[in-house]
Amino acid sequence: MTLLDIDRLTKTFSGLRAVDEATFCVNAGTVHALIGPNGAGKTTLFGMVSGAIRPTSGRVVFDGVELGNRPPHERSLLGIARTFQQISLWREMSVIENVMAGRYVRTKAGLAACLLGLPSARREQRETKDRARDILEQVGLPERLDNELARALSYGEQRILEIARALASDPKLLLLDEPAAGLNPTEKARLSETIRKICGVGVTVLIVEHDMKLVMGLADRVTVLDHGQKIAEGSPADVQSDESVIEAYLGRGAT
Amino acid sequence: MQFFIQLAAGGLMVGAIYALVGMGYSLIYRASGLLTFAQGEYFMLGAFGIYTFFVLFDLPYPIAVIAVLLTMVGVGFASEKLLIGPLLRRGAGPIHIVIATIGLSIFLLNTAMMIWGSQGFHVPSTLGDMPVRIADVYLVPQNMAIVVIMFALMIALHIFMNKSRLGTTLRAAAQDKMAAAALGINVSLAVGLTWGIAVGLAGAAGLLIAPIYGVSAHMGLLVGLKGFAAAVIGGYGSIYGAVVGGLLVGLVETFTSGYIDSTMKDVIVFAFLLAVLFFKPTGLLANDMLED
Amino acid sequence: MDTKNRTRLFMVALIAALCAFPMVVTNSYILLIATLIGIYIIVNSGLDIVYGYSGQITLGQAGFYAIGAYTSALLSMHTGLPVILCMICGGLLASFLGMLIAIPSVKLVHHFLAMVTIGFGEIVRLLALNGGELTGAADGIPFIPKLSLFGFTFDTTGRYFYVVLGAVIIMLILKQNLVRSRIGRAFRSVRDNADAAAAFGLNVRRLKVTAFTVEGFYGGLGGALYAHLVGFISPETFTLQQSVLFLTMVLLGGSGNLWGPIIGSVLISIMFEVLQPLGQAQMAIYGAIIMGVMLFMPHGIWGAVSTQAARVGRRAPMTEAEALDTKGRS
Numbered sequence: 001m002t003l004l005d006i007d008r009l010t011k012t013f014s015g016l017r018a019v020d021e022a023t024f025c026v027n028a029g030t031v032h033a034l035i036g037p038n039g040a041g042k043t044t045l046f047g048m049v050s051g052a053i054r055p056t057s058g059r060v061v062f063d064g065v066e067l068g069n070r071p072p073h074e075r076s077l078l079g080i081a082r083t084f085q086q087i088s089l090w091r092e093m094s095v096i097e098n099v100m101a102g103r104y105v106r107t108k109a110g111l112a113a114c115l116l117g118l119p120s121a122r123r124e125q126r127e128t129k130d131r132a133r134d135i136l137e138q139v140g141l142p143e144r145l146d147n148e149l150a151r152a153l154s155y156g157e158q159r160i161l162e163i164a165r166a167l168a169s170d171p172k173l174l175l176l177d178e179p180a181a182g183l184n185p186t187e188k189a190r191l192s193e194t195i196r197k198i199c200g201v202g203v204t205v206l207i208v209e210h211d212m213k214l215v216m217g218l219a220d221r222v223t224v225l226d227h228g229q230k231i232a233e234g235s236p237a238d239v240q241s242d243e244s245v246i247e248a249y250l251g252r253g254a255t
Numbered sequence: 256m257q258f259f260i261q262l263a264a265g266g267l268m269v270g271a272i273y274a275l276v277g278m279g280y281s282l283i284y285r286a287s288g289l290l291t292f293a294q295g296e297y298f299m300l301g302a303f304g305i306y307t308f309f310v311l312f313d314l315p316y317p318i319a320v321i322a323v324l325l326t327m328v329g330v331g332f333a334s335e336k337l338l339i340g341p342l343l344r345r346g347a348g349p350i351h352i353v354i355a356t357i358g359l360s361i362f363l364l365n366t367a368m369m370i371w372g373s374q375g376f377h378v379p380s381t382l383g384d385m386p387v388r389i390a391d392v393y394l395v396p397q398n399m400a401i402v403v404i405m406f407a408l409m410i411a412l413h414i415f416m417n418k419s420r421l422g423t424t425l426r427a428a429a430q431d432k433m434a435a436a437a438l439g440i441n442v443s444l445a446v447g448l449t450w451g452i453a454v455g456l457a458g459a460a461g462l463l464i465a466p467i468y469g470v471s472a473h474m475g476l477l478v479g480l481k482g483f484a485a486a487v488i489g490g491y492g493s494i495y496g497a498v499v500g501g502l503l504v505g506l507v508e509t510f511t512s513g514y515i516d517s518t519m520k521d522v523i524v525f526a527f528l529l530a531v532l533f534f535k536p537t538g539l540l541a542n543d544m545l546e547d
Numbered sequence: 548m549d550t551k552n553r554t555r556l557f558m559v560a561l562i563a564a565l566c567a568f569p570m571v572v573t574n575s576y577i578l579l580i581a582t583l584i585g586i587y588i589i590v591n592s593g594l595d596i597v598y599g600y601s602g603q604i605t606l607g608q609a610g611f612y613a614i615g616a617y618t619s620a621l622l623s624m625h626t627g628l629p630v631i632l633c634m635i636c637g638g639l640l641a642s643f644l645g646m647l648i649a650i651p652s653v654k655l656v657h658h659f660l661a662m663v664t665i666g667f668g669e670i671v672r673l674l675a676l677n678g679g680e681l682t683g684a685a686d687g688i689p690f691i692p693k694l695s696l697f698g699f700t701f702d703t704t705g706r707y708f709y710v711v712l713g714a715v716i717i718m719l720i721l722k723q724n725l726v727r728s729r730i731g732r733a734f735r736s737v738r739d740n741a742d743a744a745a746a747f748g749l750n751v752r753r754l755k756v757t758a759f760t761v762e763g764f765y766g767g768l769g770g771a772l773y774a775h776l777v778g779f780i781s782p783e784t785f786t787l788q789q790s791v792l793f794l795t796m797v798l799l800g801g802s803g804n805l806w807g808p809i810i811g812s813v814l815i816s817i818m819f820e821v822l823q824p825l826g827q828a829q830m831a832i833y834g835a836i837i838m839g840v841m842l843f844m845p846h847g848i849w850g851a852v853s854t855q856a857a858r859v860g861r862r863a864p865m866t867e868a869e870a871l872d873t874k875g876r877s
């Protein structure tokens with residue numbers, strides 16, 4: 001079943017076609033990787049799915065709904081969540097608070113309820129905290145870190161926390177923007193396992209990543225972009241042996 | 256009609272002062288992306304400077320002026336080195352810098368009161384106090400000099416920043432510190448100098464205005480505010496914008512004074528500033544980022 | 548016993564000590580200062596919500612303070628409303644006006660927002676100054692009625708101390724409820740990274756306005772309490788200098804937590820009394836304090852103390868085994 005449908009998506013920045021009629025589908029319950037040499041347009045395409053960037057033309061259809069120009073917070077409600085290339089955690093909040101705050105759109109206690117500490121607000125708070133703890137367990141961040149400030153975590157832990165936070169809104173689609181950047185091999189292995197686990201509980205993952213080994217071992221399907229255009233698509237094995245892909249990478253220096 | 260022209264002339268002349276202070280705000284923003292609350296107090300210090308050197312120490316006027324300008328540039332440089340720079344190095348955000356400059360302005364204001372007292376002082380004008388009549392309009396020579404000097408400084412600043420080697424260096428350091436440092440530019444010196452110039456501009460405004468309006472510790476508050484308004488209205492970060500903004504503020508002020516009520520002039524100027532901030536924060540002229 | 552219960556016990560002991568305070572200390576001047584400190588704690592806690600929690604600069608506290616004071620004073624003198632209701636109305640009006648002014652203002656940041664908040668405070672003061680017969684203009688409003696509840700009149704400072712103490716406790720409980728709630732977390736995510744907050748569905752502008760709205764009530768209630776304590780108000784009290792003083796208290800004590808505003812209120816108030824003979828130098832010292840705090844203690848005293856305490860109990864870094872363990876809690 002198709003969860004995300006990218007249909008001739010195009011983005012032009014003052015004459016430069018960053019994304020050129022890109023078309024592909026992401027199936028529900030899979031890990032789909034988006035790869036390509038630097039400057040291929042991956043992050044721009046991501047931005048158009050997450051709502052940060054407006055397409056010049058083309059459509060993004062999510063779960064049967066055409067996204068159009070909906071702002072990011074509406075897409076959040078529909079079930080799209082994302083992480084960022086640069087860590088954008090809320091550094092002065094604790095680990096568990098970051099995840100709880102990520103769940104904002106799924107909670108509704110109002111100002112009065114919060115100020116007065118009404119039972120409805122308290123109940124919702126408990127539920128939010130429990131859900132946050134579950135997610136943290138899922139991604140493998142131990143309970144003793146819960147009350148540590150986000151900025152006190154190691155780089156690798158922060159990357160994982162970003163994913164946990166994105167999961168907090170119970171998304172159907174998780175957009176991961178270079179989650180392995182800056183991680184050491186041990187951390188990468190752990191990341192891979194975590195992503196597999198997330199997919200296992202039903203979250204679809206669309207991942208942009210440079211680390212080929214990680215991608216090939218993790219992805220169910222791979223789409224390759226070069227100069228904004230899709231040049232290949234298929235299983236990791238197909239794509240690895242595709243000539244145009246090899247040329248695209250070798251032409252710039254292999255990754 | 257003659258009344259109108261008189262007011263317009265007056266407005267341009269007082270506006271020149273705001274333009275000078277405003278140029279300083281924009282220059283600092285251009286140079287470091289930072290905002291400062293202390294320009295008004297530097298203006299006040301410039302005025303006290305000329306009082307101290309010209310009246311108290313009885314130095315010849317040109318020497319006194321040079322002394323004041325050098326002192327103010329030095330004070331600006333020191334402000335950057337002792338306060339702003341260390342704050343940035345410790346990872347302070349813009350909000351901390353703004354608060355720190357609030358503290359600085361309070362410190363300068365009250366220290367000035369402690370040093371010189373809270374009464375007003377008089378500085379004689381070297382151009383004479385008698386108004387001169389030019390085409391049906393009475394103009395005080397000192398005021399005219401201010402306008403001329405303001406335009407001269409504006410042009411000089413433009414030439415300096417864009418055509419001279421040192422100026423280009425300052426701009427490079429402002430745009431990209433790392434790249435500038437890689438090119439061998441002493442970024443620390445460049446940023447300090449830029450602050451020095453900006454503060455020097457405010458100080459110059461102060462020394463020029465002293466013979467007309469006198470010197471007192473609180474003179475910086477309103478001028479600082481109006482100079483800020485000038486920079487905002489013209490487009491924060493733009494030198495020419497600050498000039499246009501300053502003249503505009505001056506005109507609004509004098510016309511309010513002349514046609515409505517002189518007690519309303521500050522309120523009207525402030526309302527003008529708020530209106531621009533609410534409806535067109537990027538200024539009436541240029542484009543710059545100052546919103547979230 | 549564990550930390551939570553230890554904190555609770557400390558709070559109870561503190562409140563008990565404060566209840567005993569007016570019975571032990573009979574010097575009415577000291578009682579006045581102590582009561583004022585309580586009022587400042589309320590105002591500063593509201594300020595903390597805007598600055599410490601939502602990360603916005605604000606220099607308009609004196610405006611809220613004034614609105615609450617004048618509203619409560621005038622209502623109590625011209626209508627038959629009981630003083631307690633007048634106070635609440637003062638808070639509500641300040642809150643409402645805060646919301647109105649915040650709506651167009653929150654798109655601005657830093658210096659520009661500061662300017663608007665200064666403008667707000669100054670306009671309120673100028674309105675009071677030029678309010679003619681209604682506000683008493685420069686002469687102010689004298690003979691403000693005392694607070695009476697259930698027939699009991701709080702006409703001495705000692706008695707009023709309990710009123711303020713009660714108000715402080717209530718307002719601080721409300722603040723703690725708020726900052727621990729989803730809205731409190733939303734404030735902090737706006738402060739720490741507004742773009743990420745927006746990406747996670749938060750309406751950043753609306754949240755910023757909410758912060759100001761809450762601050763308005765705290766400031767207004769503080770002003771109302773002030774009016775009925777001192778019995779006389781005039782525009783001289785509600786100056787920019789007062790706003791700066793409030794901000795200094797929060798900066799020095801520490802923002803973004805419960806105790807910082809309390810510590811700051813106590814310290815600066817005591818400093819104010821002690822430094823009175825210095826006159827002008829006082830404000831210069833506050834200016835220096837602001838710069839010093841920004842340079843050396845940006846999280847204030849409470850921040851510095853907490854960091855030290857945390858350093859003592861620093862956690863061990865994660866081992867590789869833990870890193871690979873994705874199964875469950877370690």
